[in-house]
Amino acid sequence: MIKVTIDDVEVEVAEGTSILNAARTIGGEVVPPAMCYYSKLPGTGGKCRTCLVEVAAGSAKDPRPMPKLVASCSTPVQDGMVIKNKTSERVHENRGAVVEFLLINHPLDCPICDQAGECHLQDLGFVHGAEKTRYEEERRTFDPIDIGNKIKLHMNRCILCYRCVAVANQLTDKRVHGVLHRGEHAEISTYIESAVENDFSGNMIDVCPVGALTDKTFRFKSRVWFLKPMEAECECTKCSGKAVVWQFGNEIYRVTARKDRYGEVEDQDGKPGWICNDCRFDKKDLSKWNIIGPRTIDRHSVISQGHYQSPRTSTKKLK
Amino acid sequence: MGRRLLLEHDNVPGIETFDVYRKNGGYRSVEKALKSMSPELVLEEVQKSGLRGRGGAGFPTGMKWSFLAKPEGVPRYLLCNADESEPGTFKDRYLMEKIPHLLIEGMIVSSFALGANQSYIYIRGEYMWVLDILEKAIAEAYAKGFLGKNILGSGYDLDLSVAPGGGAYICGEETALIESLEGKRGNPRMKPPFPAVKGLYGCPTVVNNVESIAAVVPIVNDGGEEYAKIGLGKSTGTKLISACGNLARPGVYEIEMGITVEEFIYGDDYCRGIANGKKLKACVPGGSSVPILPHYLVTKTAAGEDRLMTYESLADGGFASGSMLGSGGFIVFDEDQCIVRNTWNFARFYAHESCGQCSPCREGTGWMEKVLHRLEHGHGNMRDIDLLAEINKKIEGNTICPLGDAAAWPVAAAIRHFRDEFEWHVNEREESQKRNYGLIREPQSIA
Numbered sequence: 001m002i003k004v005t006i007d008d009v010e011v012e013v014a015e016g017t018s019i020l021n022a023a024r025t026i027g028g029e030v031v032p033p034a035m036c037y038y039s040k041l042p043g044t045g046g047k048c049r050t051c052l053v054e055v056a057a058g059s060a061k062d063p064r065p066m067p068k069l070v071a072s073c074s075t076p077v078q079d080g081m082v083i084k085n086k087t088s089e090r091v092h093e094n095r096g097a098v099v100e101f102l103l104i105n106h107p108l109d110c111p112i113c114d115q116a117g118e119c120h121l122q123d124l125g126f127v128h129g130a131e132k133t134r135y136e137e138e139r140r141t142f143d144p145i146d147i148g149n150k151i152k153l154h155m156n157r158c159i160l161c162y163r164c165v166a167v168a169n170q171l172t173d174k175r176v177h178g179v180l181h182r183g184e185h186a187e188i189s190t191y192i193e194s195a196v197e198n199d200f201s202g203n204m205i206d207v208c209p210v211g212a213l214t215d216k217t218f219r220f221k222s223r224v225w226f227l228k229p230m231e232a233e234c235e236c237t238k239c240s241g242k243a244v245v246w247q248f249g250n251e252i253y254r255v256t257a258r259k260d261r262y263g264e265v266e267d268q269d270g271k272p273g274w275i276c277n278d279c280r281f282d283k284k285d286l287s288k289w290n291i292i293g294p295r296t297i298d299r300h301s302v303i304s305q306g307h308y309q310s311p312r313t314s315t316k317k318l319k
Numbered sequence: 320m321g322r323r324l325l326l327e328h329d330n331v332p333g334i335e336t337f338d339v340y341r342k343n344g345g346y347r348s349v350e351k352a353l354k355s356m357s358p359e360l361v362l363e364e365v366q367k368s369g370l371r372g373r374g375g376a377g378f379p380t381g382m383k384w385s386f387l388a389k390p391e392g393v394p395r396y397l398l399c400n401a402d403e404s405e406p407g408t409f410k411d412r413y414l415m416e417k418i419p420h421l422l423i424e425g426m427i428v429s430s431f432a433l434g435a436n437q438s439y440i441y442i443r444g445e446y447m448w449v450l451d452i453l454e455k456a457i458a459e460a461y462a463k464g465f466l467g468k469n470i471l472g473s474g475y476d477l478d479l480s481v482a483p484g485g486g487a488y489i490c491g492e493e494t495a496l497i498e499s500l501e502g503k504r505g506n507p508r509m510k511p512p513f514p515a516v517k518g519l520y521g522c523p524t525v526v527n528n529v530e531s532i533a534a535v536v537p538i539v540n541d542g543g544e545e546y547a548k549i550g551l552g553k554s555t556g557t558k559l560i561s562a563c564g565n566l567a568r569p570g571v572y573e574i575e576m577g578i579t580v581e582e583f584i585y586g587d588d589y590c591r592g593i594a595n596g597k598k599l600k601a602c603v604p605g606g607s608s609v610p611i612l613p614h615y616l617v618t619k620t621a622a623g624e625d626r627l628m629t630y631e632s633l634a635d636g637g638f639a640s641g642s643m644l645g646s647g648g649f650i651v652f653d654e655d656q657c658i659v660r661n662t663w664n665f666a667r668f669y670a671h672e673s674c675g676q677c678s679p680c681r682e683g684t685g686w687m688e689k690v691l692h693r694l695e696h697g698h699g700n701m702r703d704i705d706l707l708a709e710i711n712k713k714i715e716g717n718t719i720c721p722l723g724d725a726a727a728w729p730v731a732a733a734i735r736h737f738r739d740e741f742e743w744h745v746n747e748r749e750e751s752q753k754r755n756y757g758l759i760r761e762p763q764s765i766a
Contacts, residue, residue: 186675
């Protein structure tokens with residue numbers, strides 16, 4: 001175990017832990033936001049540059065500060081490292097710049113975007129964004145395309161986090177989509193619009209931090225904050241069958257995996273709780289699910305604004 | 320004219336063939352190293368020579384080699400970075416085209432020093448004819464027993480092959496080069512781990528520029544100390560400079576480090592001054608990614624000393640009044656050139672070549688290109704100039720690989736030194752479309 005200090009909080013973590021994961025053991029505002037890193041998908045991270053932090057002291061042995069900001073998701077901690085996240089002016093400034101960069105080509109179509117309310121870019125923009133854009137040029141646009149019969153891709157909204165590429169590489173038997181072109185023209189696409197057909201391809205929707213990949217069975221049905229998330233399980237041979245069903249009355253509008261406060265899927269039975277496409281797209285009938293109880297969406301989004309409280313969280317608060 | 324170590328025989332007819340090259344003293348270093356030296360001894364000579372990476376960053380080659388991890392039972396690789404795509408840089412092409420065997424000789428000796436049994440030359444996709452030249456030369460070297468199994472009876476095996484890229488500037492970044500060589504999309508990797516620990520196929524790897532590898536040949540032949548005698552301070556040896564732009568005699572020159580910039584531009588042995596009797600306006604001394612220098616800072620530093628062709632002297636004054644030696648792509652502008660247009664041209668290149676992986680570079684380079692396009696074409700505003708300065712401050716240092724920095728520096732420097740010209744483009748929109756600004760005034764005091 002080694003000791004590191006993040007925003008004046010000291011914490012002990014195992015060797016090899018990244019700065020971001022060390023911060024997550026503390027929790028709260030000390031945790032840098034991450035748009036591309038996904039702990040359940042090895043190899044992700046380092047791309048969005050929102051999690052850059054300042055290293056005020058490299059280690060106990062070599063306490064020199066690092067000259068550049070470092071990506072907290074892919075930099076391992078050293079013993080005696082001193083890290084500044086929310087206490088650093090440089091970090092704050094840089095995060096504002098990254099949000100500005102991410103937003104110059106992002107359409108502000110939140111009012112009609114299904115991700116609104118659970119969008120990481122919305123959260124990030126809320127905290128670090130500027131009031132007005134300085135971008136005067138035309139935005140880069142693409143036509144929305146279908147990738148498979150259940151997933152819609154709005155490339156305009158994509159921030160190129162590469163998470164969905166990692167899902168396809170690691171959860172499905174064959175990746176048929178990826179990044180085409182480069183620079184500003186880079187886009188996620190399938191080669192000549194071929195379909196993404198795989199039992200676990202729907203997890204691409206869950207990992208997408210923005211509204212670029214959306215569930216075609218749920219598109220334009222409802223705003224997420226009008227729905228009631230319930231923990232549910234079902235008999236499934238392909239996945240754990242443990243999911244969250246989003247109800248409106250007695251109707252299930254959509255099914256997602258159980259996600260933690262960082263928007264990442266929770267472990268179920270010791271494994272990441274990815275759900276299969278059957279559970280996600282086809283089981284929209286309450287009789288197919290065993291409802292366990294209400295689910296708290298523990299994130300700083302509109303859904304958690306006291307829509308209702310589950311008994312679990314209220315007891316936690318009483319303690 | 321100083322000593323020429325690399326291009327000594329570049330004009331000998333038939334030097335591209337094995338026999339002529341051998342007659343002119345070729346492959347001596349292979350014989351010397353394999354027969355009478357240990358790999359450690361070669362490394363020591365390279366360290367003594369003070370050779371610094373010729374690709375642009377100027378990192379000491381010997382030190383880079385000494386970082387190579389050497390775990391048991393794991394192959395090590397030497398990669399030659401011939402993905403020379405920086406605008407204004409064409410020295411490696413000349414070397415490979417003219418004397419392909421020099422590079423091959425350098426590869427054999429360097430691979431021997433590093434203990435690599437398989438080495439690759441990763442060549443730019445646009446250099447297809449050079450690839451043919453190299454492959455022919457490699458086949459000759461195999462036939463003469465300088466490559467393959469048990470080279471010269473020393474028991475050392477080496478296979479060398481050439482791999483072409485697909486035409487991407489980013490693949491000149493060492494980890495992107497490795498990805499590309501592995502057959503993947505050429506995106507730079509996150510560092511650490513560095514290639515010296517985990518490179519090609521997860522094995523320890525060294526990536527060196529063509530010129531650095533070629534320079535190992537004279538170092539082994541004459542000894543590192545002899546090599547270090549040429550040059551000045553920490554800039555030792557000779558350097559290939561590819562001079563282009565409005566020069567009377569542009570071309571690839573081998574210079575001894577430490578000659579003055581003045582001599583290089585105006586000297587009879589070198590570029591012979593500005594073409595058509597015009598005046599010097601600006602100079603980019605090390606390839607498009609290094610800061611541009613206005614005429615009053617090219618031959619003299621801010622302190623009034625002569626500027627020399629060395630890593631240190633060109634960087635004198637930091638980014639406020641200096642630049643970098645970079646890859647040696649020496650671009651000269653005369654009084655008739657428009658700096659705004661040139662800056663836009665560079666920005667367009669970087670926007671086109673950004674891999675699109677990390678957000679500041681992907682979005683920032685495209686944004687800068689659009690703002691500069693507007694300024695150049697007479698649609699800019701005053702606030703655009705500050706916006707540009709701000710954008711490149713936000714890109715610099717915040718990206719995965721140095722392409723972000725390379726895109727930001729030339730824009731930052733152009734605004735720093737040629738702000739008057741940018742403002743003129745905003746204030747005199749119509750006139751700026753008809754004529755060029757001409758020379759800029761020298762400020763009263765240079766900080």
